[in-house]
Amino acid sequence: MLQSTERVTGLQRVNDFVVKFANVNGSGSASANTLFAKSILRMGVPITPRNIFPSNIQGLPTWYEVRVSEAGHLGARGGGVDLMVAMNPQTWTQDIASIEPGGYLFYDSTKPMPPSKFRDDIVVIGVPLTEITNKAYTESRQRQLFKNIVYLGVLSALLQMDVAEIEKLLGEQFRGRDKLVAANVQALHMGRDYALKNLDCPIGLTLRRASAVGDRIFIEGNAAAALGAVYGGATVCAWYPITPSSSLAEAFTRYCNRYRVDPQTKKAKFAIVQAEDELASIGMVIGAAWNGARAFTATSGPGISLMQEFVGLAYFAEIPAVIFDVQRSGPSTGMPTRTQQTDILSCAYASHGDTKHVLLFPEDPYECFEFGALSFDLADRLQTPIFVMLDLEIGMNERLTKPFTWDDSRRMDRGKVMTAEELDAGKDFGRYMDVDGDGIPYRTYPGTHPTRGAFFTRGTSKDRRARYSEEGSDYAENMLRLLKKFETAKQLVPRPIARQAKQPTRLGAIYFGSTSPAMNEAEEILAERGIHLDLLRVRGFPFHNDVKSFITEHDQLFVVEQNRDAQLRTLLVNELEIDPAKLTRVLHFDGTPITARFISDAIADKVDSLKIVPFRKAVP
Amino acid sequence: MLQSTERVTGLQRVNDFVVKFANVNGSGSASANTLFAKSILRMGVPITPRNIFPSNIQGLPTWYEVRVSEAGHLGARGGGVDLMVAMNPQTWTQDIASIEPGGYLFYDSTKPMPPSKFRDDIVVIGVPLTEITNKAYTESRQRQLFKNIVYLGVLSALLQMDVAEIEKLLGEQFRGRDKLVAANVQALHMGRDYALKNLDCPIGLTLRRASAVGDRIFIEGNAAAALGAVYGGATVCAWYPITPSSSLAEAFTRYCNRYRVDPQTKKAKFAIVQAEDELASIGMVIGAAWNGARAFTATSGPGISLMQEFVGLAYFAEIPAVIFDVQRSGPSTGMPTRTQQTDILSCAYASHGDTKHVLLFPEDPYECFEFGALSFDLADRLQTPIFVMLDLEIGMNERLTKPFTWDDSRRMDRGKVMTAEELDAGKDFGRYMDVDGDGIPYRTYPGTHPTRGAFFTRGTSKDRRARYSEEGSDYAENMLRLLKKFETAKQLVPRPIARQAKQPTRLGAIYFGSTSPAMNEAEEILAERGIHLDLLRVRGFPFHNDVKSFITEHDQLFVVEQNRDAQLRTLLVNELEIDPAKLTRVLHFDGTPITARFISDAIADKVDSLKIVPFRKAVP
Amino acid sequence: MTFLPKPKLHHPALPTNSLGFTRRDYEGAVSTLCAGCGHDSISAAIVRACFNLELPPHRIAKLSGIGCSSKTPTYFLGASHGFNSVHGRMPSVLTGANLANRDLIYLGVSGDGDSASIGIGQFAHVMRRGVNMTYIVENNGVYGLTKGQFSATSDKGARSRRGVVNNDEAIDLIGMALQLGATFVARSFSGDKEQLVPLIEAALKHQGAAFIDCISPCVAFNNHEGSHTSFDYVREHNLAVNYLDVITGREEITVEYAAGTVEMVKQHDGSLLRLRKLANDYDVHDRIAAMTYLQEKHAAGEIVTGLLYVDPEPEDLHHHMNTVITPFNELDEAALCPGSAALDKLNASLR
Amino acid sequence: MTFLPKPKLHHPALPTNSLGFTRRDYEGAVSTLCAGCGHDSISAAIVRACFNLELPPHRIAKLSGIGCSSKTPTYFLGASHGFNSVHGRMPSVLTGANLANRDLIYLGVSGDGDSASIGIGQFAHVMRRGVNMTYIVENNGVYGLTKGQFSATSDKGARSRRGVVNNDEAIDLIGMALQLGATFVARSFSGDKEQLVPLIEAALKHQGAAFIDCISPCVAFNNHEGSHTSFDYVREHNLAVNYLDVITGREEITVEYAAGTVEMVKQHDGSLLRLRKLANDYDVHDRIAAMTYLQEKHAAGEIVTGLLYVDPEPEDLHHHMNTVITPFNELDEAALCPGSAALDKLNASLR
Ligand SMILES: Cc1ncc(C[n+]2csc(CCOP(=O)(O)OP(=O)(O)O)c2C)c(N)n1
Ligand SMILES: Cc1ncc(C[n+]2csc(CCOP(=O)(O)OP(=O)(O)O)c2C)c(N)n1
Ligand code: SF4
Ligand code: SF4
Ligand SMILES: [Mg+2]
Ligand SMILES: [Mg+2]
Numbered sequence A, B: 001m002l003q004s005t006e007r008v009t010g011l012q013r014v015n016d017f018v019v020k021f022a023n024v025n026g027s028g029s030a031s032a033n034t035l036f037a038k039s040i041l042r043m044g045v046p047i048t049p050r051n052i053f054p055s056n057i058q059g060l061p062t063w064y065e066v067r068v069s070e071a072g073h074l075g076a077r078g079g080g081v082d083l084m085v086a087m088n089p090q091t092w093t094q095d096i097a098s099i100e101p102g103g104y105l106f107y108d109s110t111k112p113m114p115p116s117k118f119r120d121d122i123v124v125i126g127v128p129l130t131e132i133t134n135k136a137y138t139e140s141r142q143r144q145l146f147k148n149i150v151y152l153g154v155l156s157a158l159l160q161m162d163v164a165e166i167e168k169l170l171g172e173q174f175r176g177r178d179k180l181v182a183a184n185v186q187a188l189h190m191g192r193d194y195a196l197k198n199l200d201c202p203i204g205l206t207l208r209r210a211s212a213v214g215d216r217i218f219i220e221g222n223a224a225a226a227l228g229a230v231y232g233g234a235t236v237c238a239w240y241p242i243t244p245s246s247s248l249a250e251a252f253t254r255y256c257n258r259y260r261v262d263p264q265t266k267k268a269k270f271a272i273v274q275a276e277d278e279l280a281s282i283g284m285v286i287g288a289a290w291n292g293a294r295a296f297t298a299t300s301g302p303g304i305s306l307m308q309e310f311v312g313l314a315y316f317a318e319i320p321a322v323i324f325d326v327q328r329s330g331p332s333t334g335m336p337t338r339t340q341q342t343d344i345l346s347c348a349y350a351s352h353g354d355t356k357h358v359l360l361f362p363e364d365p366y367e368c369f370e371f372g373a374l375s376f377d378l379a380d381r382l383q384t385p386i387f388v389m390l391d392l393e394i395g396m397n398e399r400l401t402k403p404f405t406w407d408d409s410r411r412m413d414r415g416k417v418m419t420a421e422e423l424d425a426g427k428d429f430g431r432y433m434d435v436d437g438d439g440i441p442y443r444t445y446p447g448t449h450p451t452r453g454a455f456f457t458r459g460t461s462k463d464r465r466a467r468y469s470e471e472g473s474d475y476a477e478n479m480l481r482l483l484k485k486f487e488t489a490k491q492l493v494p495r496p497i498a499r500q501a502k503q504p505t506r507l508g509a510i511y512f513g514s515t516s517p518a519m520n521e522a523e524e525i526l527a528e529r530g531i532h533l534d535l536l537r538v539r540g541f542p543f544h545n546d547v548k549s550f551i552t553e554h555d556q557l558f559v560v561e562q563n564r565d566a567q568l569r570t571l572l573v574n575e576l577e578i579d580p581a582k583l584t585r586v587l588h589f590d591g592t593p594i595t596a597r598f599i600s601d602a603i604a605d606k607v608d609s610l611k612i613v614p615f616r617k618a619v620p
Numbered sequence C, D: 001m002t003f004l005p006k007p008k009l010h011h012p013a014l015p016t017n018s019l020g021f022t023r024r025d026y027e028g029a030v031s032t033l034c035a036g037c038g039h040d041s042i043s044a045a046i047v048r049a050c051f052n053l054e055l056p057p058h059r060i061a062k063l064s065g066i067g068c069s070s071k072t073p074t075y076f077l078g079a080s081h082g083f084n085s086v087h088g089r090m091p092s093v094l095t096g097a098n099l100a101n102r103d104l105i106y107l108g109v110s111g112d113g114d115s116a117s118i119g120i121g122q123f124a125h126v127m128r129r130g131v132n133m134t135y136i137v138e139n140n141g142v143y144g145l146t147k148g149q150f151s152a153t154s155d156k157g158a159r160s161r162r163g164v165v166n167n168d169e170a171i172d173l174i175g176m177a178l179q180l181g182a183t184f185v186a187r188s189f190s191g192d193k194e195q196l197v198p199l200i201e202a203a204l205k206h207q208g209a210a211f212i213d214c215i216s217p218c219v220a221f222n223n224h225e226g227s228h229t230s231f232d233y234v235r236e237h238n239l240a241v242n243y244l245d246v247i248t249g250r251e252e253i254t255v256e257y258a259a260g261t262v263e264m265v266k267q268h269d270g271s272l273l274r275l276r277k278l279a280n281d282y283d284v285h286d287r288i289a290a291m292t293y294l295q296e297k298h299a300a301g302e303i304v305t306g307l308l309y310v311d312p313e314p315e316d317l318h319h320h321m322n323t324v325i326t327p328f329n330e331l332d333e334a335a336l337c338p339g340s341a342a343l344d345k346l347n348a349s350l351r
Helices: A029-042 A089-097 A129-136 A140-158 A163-173 A178-198 A221-231 A246-259 A278-290 A301-306 A308-317 A344-348 A365-382 A420-424 A472-492 A513-528 A545-552 A567-576 A596-612 B029-042 B089-097 B129-136 B140-158 B163-173 B178-198 B221-231 B246-259 B278-290 B301-306 B308-317 B344-348 B365-382 B420-424 B472-492 B513-528 B545-552 B567-576 B596-612 C038-053 C068-075 C090-100 C112-117 C120-129 C173-180 C193-205 C233-241 C287-299 C317-321 C339-349 D038-053 D068-075 D090-100 D112-117 D120-129 D173-180 D193-205 D233-241 D287-299 D317-321 D339-349
Strands: A016-024 A047-052 A061-069 A081-086 A099-108 A123-127 A217-220 A236-239 A271-274 A295-299 A321-327 A358-360 A385-391 A398-401 A497-499 A507-511 A534-537 A556-561 A583-587 B016-024 B047-052 B061-069 B081-086 B099-108 B123-127 B217-220 B236-239 B271-274 B295-299 B321-327 B358-360 B385-391 B398-401 B497-499 B507-511 B534-537 B556-561 B583-587 C060-064 C081-084 C105-111 C133-139 C184-189 C209-215 C262-266 C272-277 C303-310 D060-064 D081-084 D105-111 D133-139 D184-189 D209-215 D262-266 D272-277 D303-310
Touching (some): A016 A029, A016 A089, A029 A047, A029 A163, A029 A398, A029 C233, A047 A398, A081 A089, A089 A099, A099 A140, A123 A140, A123 A178, A129 A140, A140 A163, A140 A178, A217 A221, A217 A365, A221 A246, A221 A295, A221 A321, A221 A365, A221 A385, A236 A246, A236 A278, A246 A295, A271 D090, A271 D317, A278 A295, A278 A308, A278 A321, A278 D090, A278 D120, A295 A301, A301 A308, A301 A321, A301 A344, A301 B308, A308 B301, A321 A365, A344 A358, A344 A567, A365 A398, A365 A472, A507 A545, A513 A534, A513 A556, A513 A596, A534 A545, A545 A567, A556 A567, A556 A596, A567 A583, A567 B567, B016 B029, B016 B089, B029 B061, B029 B140, B029 D233, B081 B089, B099 B140, B123 B140, B129 B140, B129 B178, B140 B163, B140 B178, B221 B295, B221 B321, B221 B385, B236 B278, B236 C090, B246 B295, B271 C317, B278 B308, B278 C090, B278 C120, B295 B301, B301 B308, B301 B321, B301 B344, B321 B365, B344 B358, B344 B385, B344 B567, B358 B365, B365 B385, B365 B398, B385 B513, B513 B534, B513 B556, B513 B596, B534 B545, B545 B567, B556 B567, B556 B596, B567 B583, C038 C133, C038 C193, C038 C209, C068 C105, C068 C133, C090 C105, C090 C120, C105 C112, C112 C133, C112 C173, C120 C133, C120 C173, C120 D120, C133 C193, C173 C209, C173 C287, C173 C303, C173 D173, C193 C209, C193 C303, C287 C303, C287 D287, D038 D193, D038 D209, D060 D068, D060 D090, D068 D081, D068 D105, D068 D112, D068 D133, D090 D120, D090 D133, D105 D112, D112 D120, D112 D133, D112 D173, D120 D133, D120 D173, D120 D209, D173 D184, D173 D209, D173 D287, D184 D193, D193 D303, D287 D303
Parallel strands (some): A016 A081, A081 A099, A099 A123, A236 A271, A236 A295, A295 A321, A321 A385, A358 A385, A507 A534, A507 A556, A556 A583, B016 B081, B081 B099, B099 B123, B236 B271, B295 B321, B321 B385, B358 B385, B507 B534, B507 B556, B556 B583, C060 C105, C105 C133, C133 C209, C184 C209, C272 C303, D060 D081, D060 D105, D105 D133, D184 D209, D272 D303
Antiparallel strands (some): A016 A061, A217 A398, A497 A534, B016 B061, B047 B061, B217 B398, C184 C303, D184 D303, D262 D272
16 A cells, blocks of 8 residues: 555656665665666666665675666666665665655555554655565565565556566576576565555656657676677776776676687687786786787776886886876775766876876767777877776676677777888888888887897887987987977877857857766756857867867866866866966865766856856856 | 007096096995085085995995085986996996096906906006005905095195195094094095105196185975974874985984983984884874874885875865975886886875875975975865975985074964864864865864863764765765865975076966976086076965966966976866866886986977978977 | 774673773774674684773774774774875884884784785885884785785685686795894684684784784685585676676684694685694794794695794894984974074074 | 997907807897896896897897896897886786787896885795796895985895984895796896806797896995904095095905805805705695795895796796687787777677
């Protein structure tokens, strides 16, 4: 029965609401929740799930938030939730508080809660889940496991889900384990039947088959980036476990086992080393790249800090190295399970001394794959470290994204590598000479030629022929060439993507990475409020000239970032010589993913305040 | 005899010229050259010596350049040398080339050089040093050693030095080793007598007793900083050897043995640990500081890179730590024996995540001492890492500087430490609460109180009472408080020092650290050329408000730095919200110390170019 | 999530030590580790040892790195200052702390990943410096907190939950500690209170570098062996989704066995450990013999437990440095600052 | 300063190996180390070993960290690619290089500071991984390049030129390597060509992790002992200015002694080393016995030299990983890229 302290008419929404599951870490809810999400996708309705989990293995609270949006908004919406599936007594109070007025609460009513424990502006749905499962199962571990499927069954009835889709998914998930499939299907119907019999289904939030998903795929950014590395020809992966990047290396391992084992010999065309720490993992990557293999590491903030010295060496010795930085809250050990865009500066200027590094900013799994593969071409072409900047939000959440594509005629760009033939042909080789005027020198792989092209690799103290030198002029010349090379990089990194407002405007917004969906939605909200924004999504550093012109073409720009110190804005101001007064900070940095509501409110406020405050001061 | 390919009238200068010694590393020239420099000081004439040495122990070329300047210019002058003491055949050609037209060459003419080996616009002075010493000494090692003293004797005659001063210095240097004193004095006169007999002394470059030195002292910046640490109450020093910072820790050891051994018990009131690497040295410093001792480390660029993660921890856990960074050319292993101001960014924003750190910029040994002591008060007051930014130029060269002073009534500022008494009195303790509104919380030393004031130190994931928390609101609140604390720091770091041009001007120059003497001299040169500059010497970061107002008060400013990427300018633009167009880069980064000539020429050029190019583009 | 220390209701029943503290006073916040995690047993043993030794809780400083094991200092000695530093670098932080105040008791807690993988360097150097501390590695052979990758103490040939095989030589921290000059070297098992508690007590009393390698089964990630013969829904489920979806708490594994005997200990995953408890007549003063014995037993597939070596008269870092007895953090200006007179003299010598 | 490789005038006289190379072809640039530095003797031995083994110089990759010892790869094998990486981290760079191309021969050169102090962690892990390499530590017990501070292999109780005393246990890298699973472990002395050259040859031929700890006297900073009874102007002078102002080159120290005997070697500073050369009947296949023997002799103040342990059938990292025989750096798109068809299938599975 629908139990409620007062008569409340619940929210009425179709294919557009937010469901949140409150669970206990390690209780088996994860796969049930994924089933919930996927089955909605199968109904053709876009959803975006988000894991909110603790830095712990078992017993602590964990949440799974699913945004259903036929309109296709994939960012976190912000605000309260429309349906709370409260399976964790530990967090009861805060979970109740987070429900939208008129929203629904679904809980295990085996021991019914006193009215005082609810709110009078929500609809409460109680189902004696424990009672049901305890009746059906004897073993405690089974009870724990199937309880999740039972509540999934209940939801299928409450929200009018297509149960056939769930069954199909169960079949796929446990393919070959028929016993398990049967048991799950049975549990599913146990819950569904109970609901249909005892609750008036559906509630105000319902799902209706649609065709808004198209051919999009559903995958985590970390897995997509790993796949990109496989397609990009990476053979050496040296890594050290760290949340939220571990699943990238682990996905690379899975894909390599699938795609990179020689069918005849069963031998591996890849080497994956779990190093002893991040100093070792980046060292191995540098050694492998120096020796002509495509190599990468995956890490997060603390690893980036530990890699600083080696990154400086790679910059100076000009060694291609790919580093996937799946950002989390920092500094120090930070909040490992929270998301942020907070390593921009420590990557862009990594290492002591004068250094500048190339960064790529994928917005979703599709670009994680694309940039994942591209990064190896860039690394070889530019002979320098390339940072692919993911974050926990993209990396560890499954996301609806364009299907991956690959042009089979595409070849790896190994960059300027001088061959034995060229050396024999008498081509002059000097490791650090700028032969082509683009600042990029030629290299040779060790072992190339018996008598020519060998050189000694050093951080610095060298001349253009890689001979030992402490001459100031040699040092300065080399430093300037490296700047020229960085200039060349501008043309090679992915161009920014601009989006025009529906009407001409002098306001612009600059954003990057996982902020994308929230920004796009915010732009619509703001447009409705009469605030029109041209958008520019930055995809690479050093900045393409388009970024500079976009800024020049607008009077006032908002730089939207998920960090405290406006790190991208720092790069814009410093590298493009922009008057900071033109760039207004919009900063979100509490570790949760940025939302459309946050962005639109923040920008609306600032637009008002900008009217009164002279530009020069228009910064929070 | 004065030998010369043509008749050249040599330069005529009194108390104002540059002498350069070309020697071989490890040949014993170092102390002879120091004697030369010091004895001129004793004559009341200011000099500034500079070591130009290789990253090697024995056998490679090394130079010792002494600028004599009664006017008191202590910066490198730039341009050629007036007298070259060419004792190293390896570098003959480049040494000859580096002589000013009309300058003098002094060499060992035991095997006379063919005229072709000289230049026809210099005066050549040959003395058969080897012949002389070989006659006088039998043992090869003695010959090598005393040869240096012999040429010193020759110089004393050529330049009209007061030989009594040299003898006195020898007596002081080898006090108690009479045999050695006698032998040296003998060698000295061997050379002097030869010169007086065979050469027409003096040459055009002469020394005349003056009183331009005053009560100034002569010391290396590293030693001064170490002394500052002793006076500042540092008890724990954890370090890892690295040029050019090693001599700081080694000086601290010497001073502690002198000042910090209990006269009764002979026990040490200090602990100095040579750690296994820089991760360990900073870790020890943080552990000691957490536990209430004043602790520091000394390092250079590569060490700064390795310390990044720990520095982030200290920033977040709010632990006082002092880091002396004696900068050298970077990145990577860099050029260990060359100078630069190139770790500004990697220190100011050290570590991944959102961090900002306090930096101090001493200009000379006097400030190395002053800031060395001050840094410990700042660290305790602000409970955060403090970087004292030296460089090889200040750190490893003896420099004429104001005598050190100390106010015996001065007390250590241990900052906000809650005592057992206060806790007993029931004072509320919450490790990360902003009680006083300055962003600085209270701490307790471990072991303070049996039942109160204990807390668990973590990087993050904590609330204001240091309890474990992954709440976004706790995280954000803490991050904002840290910003407030940084705001407080502005008032505590040393204020910038401004110097008005002789006439009103709209041009200004901003500089810091070892650039000082060259900048001051350049200002005079430019004034003569009709270009008037107001000067501002930045001494700390975060920038005091005076820096902002100085910039606002001028139309165009030159930011003079010894790095490639204009790192201080980046901080100015980013932290003070300055339009970059206002700040013109003046950058010197070949590893040699910046010179007055370089600065004045660069600024003069830019002033011209600025006239024609619109400001917005006025950047190299 | 915010965790408040659990209320310390003073049960009149609870026995108190001479300081008037009950065992409760040595406990900490509620553990957030998996139910049955060996680490919790070790925390309990630490609580007991400190209670038995009647140590004033606030005179102990507890330091750790990063990991499930390194989280445990939150769960014991709530009245002590604690420092959860960075991964693998606790030894340096502890060394510095020790230098600042020689009067506190230093307890370092780490994991096998924290100490043997990323931390082996600092582990080696803190041992050879003879820092006065008790250093406990809660050794489960995996990275718990990052979900089950191998650590450097994992056996060669072991297979992880993800099916990855470990091909690297396992590091035996005991052998390392012996070679590096630790003056107290022991091994135990988290579930063997009878052996562990006295060892911790002895280590805490030892005035030098004391190291305990404590085997501590991981409930969550040690269960890769095909131990369950019968069909198990949960295991099948986890395998199918190929990540750890359901973790069911287990009973902590406890053992009791006599000195000089070998005990087979079944872990949660059914795998077996052959623990050999040192005989009472074992000579604890011969470092070289200890190393040989250790190696031989290891070759025989046995894990030696007990006190392998102790130097009855250790010399610690402060002794080497001949530091004053007053803790550095109590020295004031008078003690530390040479003052202006000395400075003037120094100035004079620099002209 | 810029140094050009010295001109290789092909003396007709010089003997050539079957590849037609003379020893000259295995040399490098002119050394900039102190005259008489043991490191130069080791470079000469490397040159000789490679010549004797008739290795094509360009098929060798030489890697090092930072230090005087790590500078030496510039001074031998001028036709080989070299990598002077960062301080203490050469092992990881070498490991990566080895993975990229299993066909080259990898020679790692390091110092005692580089490997035992900052680098002990990477040293330990590269050994336990069984990387196919020859790893030589040029062990002088000091930091040469930074002017004479202690390294982790300095003897406990040693006194530096600055009068500082070392109180930390010395790390014996041989003991470490044995414990960590290195499959070829030897020690020698820079001046003992008869022993060193064959050892380097054997190490280069060994298809696993080969480690040689080579004692290599430092001319500049090992001379702190009051060895000169007679008054010495130079020493007095250096002491007085209290830094190393005059360094006079010395003769390299050479020794020749028979297997099974003990040789007293006088270093430049007059200090003595007791070198024990392993007897011919020593069993090189017993790891545990080797460790015990080493420890016992060390206790007796002797430094054991020779081949302590070798595994005749080592398994290297590539073997463990079962990698293809083609070097990774030669694999092309066809070999590495699954292509669009596979991608479409994958896409389908993600809906
Ligand atoms: C620099 C750095 N790298 C990686 C991590 C991620 N990390 C946290 S704990 C851990 C391993 C912990 O293993 P162990 O020390 O054995 O502790 P356990 O969880 O097994 O008790 C890792 C790799 C980190 N926190 N910091
Ligand atoms: C990160 C870092 N820290 C410190 C240094 C300075 N440094 C250069 S070589 C060296 C020690 C070398 O000692 P060792 O490895 O024994 O070589 P040796 O000179 O004795 O042959 C040190 C500390 C550095 N280059 N990098
Ligand atoms: S994951 Fe393993 S080590 Fe971590 S708490 Fe759970 S059982 Fe313990
Ligand atoms: S300092 Fe020592 S190690 Fe370095 S080159 Fe000279 S003798 Fe060799
Ligand atoms: Mg573990
Ligand atoms: Mg050495």
